[in-house]
């Protein structure tokens with residue numbers, strides 16, 4: 001991503017390098033990204049897995065990962081300390097040490113505990129794990145930040161314009177909350193706008209629907225209209241429009257017909273989808289047919305920077321997401 005926001009993230013990391021855990025240490029895309037990261041000095045990769053299997057995978061992929069820290073859950077000298085902490089954190093669920101040992105043998109839970117214990121600053125997973133399996137340990141162990149009521153997510157979508165500049169859009173929540181409530185949507189909008197600013201977006205927020213300002217009827221229309229109204233009240237300085245159709249949100253010509261006089265319509269850059277069906281399909285259409293690179297899902301409202309990858313990711317996306325994830329840690 002050649003966006004100025006990305007350069008800012010790298011500069012931040014150069015001043016204060018961070019450790020990032022990769023839960024899928026033998027995946028060739030993770031190995032390639034690790035090799036690229038090792039040639040810089042701003043991020044310290046930690047690979048979870050068996051050293052011999054990771055070494056064999058690196059050799060097969062043809063990448064040098066000398067210098068990467070490797071932690072094997074089966075031979076980790078702080079494993080029993082991790083088990084005790086896990087039991088404490090999951091006390092209300094009645095988890096026994098025996099059960100904890102089994103759960104922590106899986107790299108998604110083990111890696112998340114490395115962040116919880118402060119062994120690493122951040123985590124990136126999901127190259128092979130599903131989003132649910134990457135995110136669930138974080139929801140259970142890292143928890144929602146004070147002041148937030150949910151963890152949600154957004155994608156930063158980037159496409160090079162004919163002028164050579166980047167067009168940067170924000171889309172949320174395409175990955176976590178399946179049926180967000182009106183209040184969830186308000187929080188998703190606020191968090192997505194905040195995240196967009198990190199990447200140089202001056203947010204103009206559209207609460208998307210199949211209706212523009214009452215042109216269509218239905219419960220889902222009401223939900224987006226009410227959410228937009230609540231968001232305007234909660235964030236009076238944030239330009240917000242809704243409910244609004246996608247064409248009216250992005251096309252000045254259509255906006256003039258459907259939503260005249262709006263400060264957002266025709267120029268929206270931060271899109272709030274009514275549910276995960278719309279969001280996940282929407283961002284993938286922009287990515288696969290619209291020529292946008294998709295960075296995310298970036299988790300919003302979590303107590304520590306833990307992010308997910310799409311299983312369809314490539315090594316460059318892993319590399320970029322690692323930088324984004326680590327740079328979001330304090």
Ligand SMILES: CC(C)(COP(=O)(O)OP(=O)(O)OC[C@H]1O[C@@H](n2cnc3c(N)ncnc32)[C@H](O)[C@@H]1OP(=O)(O)O)[C@@H](O)C(=O)NCCC(=O)NCCS
Nearest residue numbers: 131132135136139140144150151152174175176177178280
């Ligand atoms: C995120 C997701 C995995 C959570 O579902 P789940 O694991 O079944 O969640 P549960 O309801 O069992 O909750 C597990 C824990 O997470 C917490 N939690 C669940 N959703 C949460 C959210 N959005 N924010 C904060 N905490 C949440 C619960 O409170 C619970 O905590 P506890 O165990 O300490 O009581 C689920 O919402 C999901 O599958 N989302 C869609 C993921 C997906 O397929 N995306 C498409 C590809 S990107």
Ligand SMILES: CC(=O)OP(=O)(O)O
Nearest residue numbers: 131175309310311312
């Ligand atoms: C974000 C997302 O859609 O993830 P996956 O492609 O792994 O399901």
